[in-house]
Amino acid sequence: MSEGRIAVVTGAARGIGRTIGDCLVATGYTVIGVDVSDQLAETDFDPVQADLTTDGGLDAVSERVDTIDGNLHLLVNNAGITRDARLVNMARDEFTAVLEVNLGAVFRLSTRLRDDIVTGGSIVNMASRAYLGNFGQFNYSMSKGGVVGLTRAMALELAPRVRVNAIAPGLIATEMSMGIPDDIRGKMVDAIPMGRMGEPDEIADTVLFLAGAGYITGHVIVVDGGRSLSR
Amino acid sequence: MNERIRVGEDLAAALSEPSGPVFQAIPTDDTWEACVSELTEAYEMSRRAVEAGEPLVYVVHNDDLLGRRGAGAAMVATGLLSAARTLALETAREGIPVNVIAIDDETAVERLAIWVGRLLESGGPTGELVHLTAGHLGKALA
Numbered sequence: 001m002s003e004g005r006i007a008v009v010t011g012a013a014r015g016i017g018r019t020i021g022d023c024l025v026a027t028g029y030t031v032i033g034v035d036v037s038d039q040l041a042e043t044d045f046d047p048v049q050a051d052l053t054t055d056g057g058l059d060a061v062s063e064r065v066d067t068i069d070g071n072l073h074l075l076v077n078n079a080g081i082t083r084d085a086r087l088v089n090m091a092r093d094e095f096t097a098v099l100e101v102n103l104g105a106v107f108r109l110s111t112r113l114r115d116d117i118v119t120g121g122s123i124v125n126m127a128s129r130a131y132l133g134n135f136g137q138f139n140y141s142m143s144k145g146g147v148v149g150l151t152r153a154m155a156l157e158l159a160p161r162v163r164v165n166a167i168a169p170g171l172i173a174t175e176m177s178m179g180i181p182d183d184i185r186g187k188m189v190d191a192i193p194m195g196r197m198g199e200p201d202e203i204a205d206t207v208l209f210l211a212g213a214g215y216i217t218g219h220v221i222v223v224d225g226g227r228s229l230s231r
Numbered sequence: 232m233n234e235r236i237r238v239g240e241d242l243a244a245a246l247s248e249p250s251g252p253v254f255q256a257i258p259t260d261d262t263w264e265a266c267v268s269e270l271t272e273a274y275e276m277s278r279r280a281v282e283a284g285e286p287l288v289y290v291v292h293n294d295d296l297l298g299r300r301g302a303g304a305a306m307v308a309t310g311l312l313s314a315a316r317t318l319a320l321e322t323a324r325e326g327i328p329v330n331v332i333a334i335d336d337e338t339a340v341e342r343l344a345i346w347v348g349r350l351l352e353s354g355g356p357t358g359e360l361v362h363l364t365a366g367h368l369g370k371a372l373a
Binding site (some may be wrong): 138202 | 263265266270271274275277278281282295296297298299300301302304305307308309310311312313314316317318319320321338358371
């Protein structure tokens with residue numbers, strides 16, 4: 001094996017995950033980009049098209065980690081979905097789908113790869129500001145809260161060999177958020193003290209910071225422009 | 232057991248007629264199947280509570296909020312805390328409280344039952360995490 005640094009990034013085909021992967025490539029990582037979509041062909045990543053809610057999808061990622069040249073330094077659990085509704089209107093399949101992708105896949109992939117990560121490596125989980133509570137997102141909020149608990153538990157279990165942290169982004173300028181109607185998005189931005197949406201590379205910068213922050217483990221960094229303080 | 236309470240045997244005995252649903256996280260093993268089963272049960276009870284316009288209390292262990300007893304129990308406890316905050320936002324306008332109580336192994340069940348009763352009263356706090364333990368002090372909880 002070479003001394004090459006490998007990173008696995010899930011949800012890497014677009015949005016925040018794509019930017020995280022691009023930034024890691026730019027800093028010398030070989031990135032195994034994982035996504036359920038086929039858009040990975042357009043990236044500089046070593047692509048694995050996989051559904052991480054299935055055993056086959058998890059197998060595909062761990063097999064690629066086993067065979068690629070280099071050492072696994074970083075796992076970024078970024079993939080996530082939303083199925084928003086007030087709880088009173090939330091169907092069970094909407095609840096389950098979000099739990100399976102946003103929490104189940106994070107737990108199962110981290111469990112699969114934890115022993116492959118080199119000493120000094122780390123896991124960065126993508127939580128969300130919604131873990132502090134967000135109207136119409138019982139499922140999403142629960143899943144991201146679960147990610148915070150998973151981060152704490154794995155940080156204790158894997159220390160001192162591997163660190164585990166989480167990032168809780170607020171409203172970030174991605175294809176998904178730009179799909180929000182202008183008037184609604186405008187009100188959301190008005191509530192952000194920094195007066196703008198976050199940029200994907202600001203989340204990627206936080207991933208890079210945590211990847212190198214050798215004395216931080218088990219914590220959540222909220223990257224939301226101050227939104228968790230404002231009305 | 233009363234279908235409006237899903238709690239341990241000790242608390243069930245102390246909670247004869249709660250004025251709303253109570254869901255106590257039961258420690259799970261570290262499998263996804265156990266974790267999602269527990270969270271799905273919480274979803275179903277919570278949805279019934281919302282439909283009935285009833286207040287709701289979740290009970291979790293402080294060690295699980297901090298991830299000390301394994302990933303499965305941690306995912307359930309912190310997932311419930313976040314869900315409670317969201318549900319509190321959704322029901323605030325109707326004045327329906329949704330809260331979380333954190334306990335430890337030393338928390339007397341009678342004391343827990345008293346606090347469950349208080350938090351099920353209308354007009355009380357909502358979206359709160361009430362610690363019936365000092366184990367959270369100086370620790371990283373949000």
